[in-house]
Amino acid sequence: MRLSSRVLCVAVLLVAAALAAAGCATAATRSVWLVHTTDFHASMLGGAKDRTTNRPIGGSPVLAAHIERFRQAHPGAVVLLDGGDAMQGSALSNLVRGRSVIEVMNAMGYDAMAVGNHEFDWGRDTLYARMRQAKFPMLSANIYYRANGNRVEWTKPYTIIERGGVKIGVIGITTTSASYTTLPTNVADLEFRDPVPVLNALIPEVRAKGAQAIVVLAHEGGQQKKDGTIDGPIAELASGVPDVDAVFGGHSHTWVSGRVGTTPVVISSSNGRAIGTIRLDVDDATGRVNASEPKLESAFSDSIAPDEAVAAIVARYEKSVGPALTRVVATAASDITRDSPEQPLGCLMADVIRRAGAADIGMQNSGGVRAEIPAGPITTGKVYEVAPFDNLILSMPLTGAQVRKVLEEALAADRTMQVSGIRYSFDEKRPAGNRLTSVVLDSGAPFDTAATYTLATNDFIVGGGDGIQLLKTIEDVTNTNVLVRDALQDWFEAETAAGRQITPPAPGRIHREGER
Amino acid sequence: MITVYVDGRAVQVPPSMTVRHAILRYDQKVYEMLRDGICYVTDDAGSEVDPEGALFNGMRLFVTEAAN
Known part of the structure; x- marks a missing residue:
């Protein structure tokens, strides 16, 4: 009899150990699996490749299938979370202002999402519409109105999710850089506060x-x-808020799975490439929470069948958005070409950039004008062809001497900068650095090398593209967070609404000495 | 300006910029290779970093040649 009891005890212990090893709840603990994605950026279509393994990866149907497989392995115990920046990033979403992504996330059964900086890209009304569409809360605890210091009322700071008999408090945080990493005018009235004091104050509640x-x-x-050590803002957050059981990050599109102190921290890459998981075991008797080692799993598409329901949603949007690329946004009165050295289309883009950046001078690199516009209807697809790169418009104050230097640097690299607000002449036979023969303002006022002008240009130029070194040293750079392509399309549509066709700018902005 | 490190070299970038801007400031030829898929960016541990990812002060990036 005594022997039988021992055998029974050993058997019970073995079963308990096996259950614990499998991550299942024992009589004494309940387990919840936190599953995380982030920075999806509307990567709904597959076709991407993981460069480190050369395997196909991502796409909403594949991501959904991986998550569903996880749910089937842990029924009733999964909390699905997203770290924000879900909607902006591909035509399939941009053209319907994120509606497609939220529909897919609803179908995938997300429980909560953080508000990322790019959630503000299309304005607050669009964000509110997407919040109404979402069947899950979009969370942020650290967004406040500048005017009165109150936390904004249109997003919840946290939610409490009950899963497997465990109540999980999920608190959202938006990057403090959001004031300058989305369209600034969309968040001008908002303050994105340091998350550490915000969290420490909120957690007791x-x-x-x-x-x-x-x-x-x-x-x-x-x-x-x-x-294995983690650094950056997410590490500062995790180390500054001791009373949390897990921290998920995003924004940097990096792979992170480790601990800061004892707190598990995960950043699940970006674009639907990875799924992060942390298991929380909650002791029924003591309430103590133990977190497993965080893990990251690649969402490879060659190892799983895509989720059919999500694939159907994506296919429906492909079908409906496809025609949007053929939508006519304007009419070109004549061909708008890319001649050399003065490109009518390049100068037109410089005009658009200058206007979007509210600047005195606009500049567009010649190589960034990727297609010409023939006379006739201009479609959204044509706008994408002309400006396929996701270049942003930046502005900064420069002296007239610095403006001259930028033009000289381009000429030294055998490039001619397309311009708005100024006209210039150059002699390519002169030594590099001394090729400009004149610069004048379009307005007719004298160009003053000592005066300060606002320059708007694209982020390629500011980044040092085409040999432009000077702009790399400018600290006072304002990011409009407006894409050149979007500004171009907006201007086309505005001209059409005003009853005008698109005409090339009048020639004469760039003159090569020796030519008529 | 914040400082990030590309292949160990310090690169100054405005804080609103992304990984691809840091690569552009590091070397335009490398940027063009990145744009054309000839190389990609990784972190210290060898994991790929998306070019649209946000930067933070002290971030370390590495350029890796793509297998094909």
Whole structure:
């Protein structure tokens, strides 16, 4: 009899150990799996490749299938979270202002999402519409009105999710860089506060409402070193908020799965390439929470059948958005070409950039004008052809001497900068650095090398493209967060609404000495 | 300006910029190779970093030649 009891005890212990190893709840603990994606950026279509393995990866139907497989392995115990920046990034979403992505996320059964900086890209009304469409809350605890210091009322700071008998408090955080990493005018009235004091003040309230575990869902970045240590803003957040059980980050599009102190921290890459997981075991008797080692799993598409329901949604949007690329936004009165050295289309783009940047002078690099516009209807697809790169418009104050230097640097690299607001002549036979023969303002006023002008140009030029070194040293750079392509299309549509056709700018902005 | 490191070399970039801007400031030829898929960016541990990812002060990036 005594022997039988021992055998029974050993058997019970073995079963308990096996269950614990499998991540299942025992009589004493309940387990919840936190599953995380972030920075999806509307990567709904597959076709991407993981460069480190050369395997196909991502796409909404594949991501959904991986998550569903995880749910089937842990029925009733999965909390699905997203770290924000979900909607902006591809024509399939941009052309319907994120509606397609939210529909897919609803179908995938997300429980909560953090508000990322790019959620503001299309304006607040669009964000509110997407929030109404979403069957899950978009969370942020650190967005406040500048005017009165109140937390904004249109997003919840946290939610409490009950799963497998465990109440998980999920608190959202938006990157403090959001004031300058989205269209600034869309967030001008908002303050994105340091998350650490915000969280430390909020956590007691979330616990008082019954949360047994606290999870921070942050759109804030970081990086992991070879030795496993994590640094960057997400590490500062995790180390500054001790009373949390798990921290998820985003924004930096990096792969992070480790610990800061004892807190598990995960950033699940971007674009639907990875799924991060952390298991929380909650002790029924003591309420103590233990977090498993965080993991990241690649969402390879060659190892799983795509989710059919999600694939159907994506296919429907492909079918409906496809014609949008053939939508006529304007009519060109004549061919708008890319002649050399003065490109009518390049100068037109410089005009658009100058206007979008509210600047005195606009510049567009010749090589960034990728197609010509023939006379006749201009479609959205044509706009994409002309400006296929996602170049942003930046503005900055420069002296007239610095403007001259930028033009000289381009000429030294055998490039001619397309311009708006100024006209210039050059002699390519003169030594590099001394090729400009004249610069005048379009307005007729004298160009003053000592005066300060506002220059608007694209981020390629500011980044040092085409040999432009000077702009790399300018600190006072304002990011409009407006794409050149969007500004171009907006201007085309505005001209059409005003009853005008698109005509090339009058010639005479760029003159090569020796030519008539 | 913030400082990030590309293949160990310090690169100054405005804080609103992304990984691809840091690569452009590092070397335009490398940027064009990145744009054309000839190379990609990784972190210290060898994981790929998306060119549209946000930067933070002290971030370390590495350029890796694509297999094909």
